[in-house]
Amino acid sequence: MAVMKGSTSDFLHNNVKVFRSRVSKTAWQGISVALLALIIANVTVAYLEFGTISIASIVAVQKTNFALWILDGIPFVFAFWGQYSSTVLAYEASAMVMDQTQELRDKADSFEKQARHSVTHDLLTDLPNKELFYDRVEQLIVSPRRHTVFSVLLVEVSNYKEISDTLGRNSSDSLIKQIAVRLESAFPAPFTIARLENNTFSLLVNENLDEKAVLELADSVHRVLHDVFYIEQIKLAAQVNVGIVHFPHHGTDVDTLVQRAGIALYMAQNANKGSAVYDSSFDAHSPKQLTLMSELHHAIENRELELFYQPKISVLDNRVLGAEALVRWNHPKYGLLYPDQFIPLMERSRLIQGLTMWVIQEGFAQCAEWHQADLEVALSINLSAKDLNNPELPDLISGIKGAVGINPAWITLEITESSIMTDPDAAMAIIHRIHDMGFQFSIDDYGTGYSSLSYLKRLPLKELKIDRSFVADILRDESDALIVNATINLAHNLGLEVTAEGVEDMETLALLKQEGCDLAQGFCLGKPMPQAEFVQWCQERV
Incomplete structure (x- = not known):
């Protein structure tokens, strides 16, 4: 904090010096003009009174002409007043510049934070996006903990496109927002909910759950999204499928895990419960x-x-x-x-x-x-x-x-x-x-x-x-x-x-x-x- 105060004081002092130098320069130019006018006035009065211009005639008019006394003092008054005013103005201008500079810095910091946030979060739902989700999965993969085990669930809204085609983009976006709210409220930390694509969400389960527990979790996803959604006074149902993979059994890198979760997701469309755990036999079907x-x-x-x-x-x-x-x-x-x-x-x-x-x-x-x-x-x-x-x-x-x-x-x-x-x-x-x-x-x-x-x-x-x-x-x-x-x-x-x-x-x-x-x-x-x-x-x- 002391460093911050010192840097602010130095910044203000330097600005004042710059402003004062520029204002003083202008003030001295004005004083020079005033002195030149004073010399011309003294010479003119000496010539008018004594018919000659000399040091003696100039000194003589200075002794006898009261108006010239006043005129002689004006440049010095203005010089003092100009220096004082220039100092005050310099401080005010510098403070104003500093305030505006700080405001610009605050706005720049805010924009930078928003930019960093938008790089890692979905703009529509504010959930972590694909990049952040992949990063968190990779962090778990390289975790120093021994025997790290976790699961990834891909959740796809299969009727998203027909809703978008029928009701328009605004309605489908509203549906996605409502789905995001339900998933976030139903699966708080330590779960990670992310939106990977238009109609696909992911659920990262960074716990060692057995097969039965993960399938029950998939059933929970279906229950959470089962109730109808209200979009502009229209009741809509989200048709959901869930594909499941486990690390390290189904893959040892994030790309393989997500790709195989996608295969399981496709197979889930034909499953009775709309959920499927990846199996190597599915690979024969994908080509x-x-x-x-x-x-x-x-x-x-x-x-x-x-x-x-x-x-x-x-x-x-x-x-x-x-x-x-x-x-x-x-x-x-x-x-x-x-x-x-x-x-x-x-x-x-x-x-x-x-x-x-x-x-x-x-x-x-x-x-x-x-x-x-x-x-x-x-x-x-x-x-x-x-x-x-x-x-x-x-x-x-x-x-x-x-x-x-x-x-x-x-x-x-x-x-x-x-x-x-x-x-x-x-x-x-x-x-x-x-x-x-x-x-x-x-x-x-x-x-x-x-x-x-x-x-x-x-x-x-x-x-x-x-x-x-x-x-x-x-x-x-x-x-x-x-x-x-x-x-x-x-x-x-x-x-x-x-x-x-x-x-x-x-x-x-x-x-x-x-x-x-x-x-x-x-x-x-x-x-x-x-x-x-x-x-x-x-x-x-x-």
């Missing part, structure tokens, strides 16, 4: 996934896609009443690919809407042919969350309907509860527009989403489909049996048909019949089949 991503654009153009049809059987009398259209990809290298191998890839891009249009065109045309051939089978087609956020969907369906000549009563469009939650009002408007054309709707995978009774009441539904996860164990799990029974009764009270998915044996079918289920799908009843095989299968049952 394949990259290849598929690059080839998805051409799959439709190259006519590599094909619709398979799985029968929907009446539980009461075993008649074929409908079929569900299921897309397959006849890949030239990998052979026949099932939806879970490429649909998630499409849902992460805009390709899913193009796929939906292709399925609708193919399905409508095929269903029209069936009815022309007196095969009275209704067709179910799945819509994704992105489809329900596409305001052009009703017009596209109307155009295809008119071109094919399909009767809308033959078509049921299947939607999931979670697909409505992204933007419920917009989704409801689209659903009602399509329903007004005569198309039917079904809630698919009932019980795995929000299962909101208010949506069941508001939606123009024909059918409710019980998810296979409840149907598969109804013979062995009393809880599943109770859920299926309650769902059937609820649907019937709402005037809806009930379809049970995943019926794999006749004993399950018999129990569903006893419970009053209307329709059933499953491999024991009929597997998904290509068009020609499905038609032949139906004809053989007549």
Whole structure:
């Protein structure tokens, strides 16, 4: 502090000397002019009174002329006053400069601190950014502690892009801010929460937790982000996946850990809980996934896609009443690919809407042919969350309907509860527009989403489909049996048909019949089949 005071005093003293030298110079110039004027005045008065200019005449006028006495003293008064004023002004000016300089220094320090902070923190959420997160992971890796063990969780909001595309950047930014607040409040220090990319957060767990504890932590992330978010009076649901890696088991440097957490994150999209721990077996899939991503654009153009049809059987009398259209990809290298191998890839891009249009065109045309051939089978087609956020969907369906000549009563469009939650009002408007054309709707995978009774009441539904996860164990799990029974009764009270998915044996079918289920799908009843095989299968049952 003494050094600071000394440097400030020296700074002020030096400034005063500079200012005084400049002001004094000007003052002495003024005094010189005044002295010159005084000499001229004395010479002029001496000449006017004595007719000559000499030292004697000048001294004589000085003795007898009172006005010259006053005039003689003025330069000395001004000289003294000028020196005093210059000193005061110099001090004031120097103090002013010093104050302004200090203010500029304070602002510069503040800007420097902000700049340093912005380099290591995300501007939107103020969380640590990718650079700071990597640095903290590297510090743990090189820690002198023996047997250092920690875990990294990548948390991805998978529906971020569709929210941004539908509601705009401001709404998606608001969602990210709310997610950041929830994660920070739920996982305080010693956890480190960071935002790595637009829709990806990371959670650094610098503790030695066992596998079960880390998975429970991932479940906690899902619970924290499960409740709906409110963005401009719109309720939104964040669809979250979590990828998990452990140091040093899954990697010994930060780049490898994050890369493998990303692979686990991708695999988590197909996991029941939306979480996955990295496994070396995942690496065999990653090159394949990259290849598929690059080839998805051409799959439709190259006519590599094909619709398979799985029968929907009446539980009461075993008649074929409908079929569900299921897309397959006849890949030239990998052979026949099932939806879970490429649909998630499409849902992460805009390709899913193009796929939906292709399925609708193919399905409508095929269903029209069936009815022309007196095969009275209704067709179910799945819509994704992105489809329900596409305001052009009703017009596209109307155009295809008119071109094919399909009767809308033959078509049921299947939607999931979670697909409505992204933007419920917009989704409801689209659903009602399509329903007004005569198309039917079904809630698919009932019980795995929000299962909101208010949506069941508001939606123009024909059918409710019980998810296979409840149907598969109804013979062995009393809880599943109770859920299926309650769902059937609820649907019937709402005037809806009930379809049970995943019926794999006749004993399950018999129990569903006893419970009053209307329709059933499953491999024991009929597997998904290509068009020609499905038609032949139906004809053989007549």
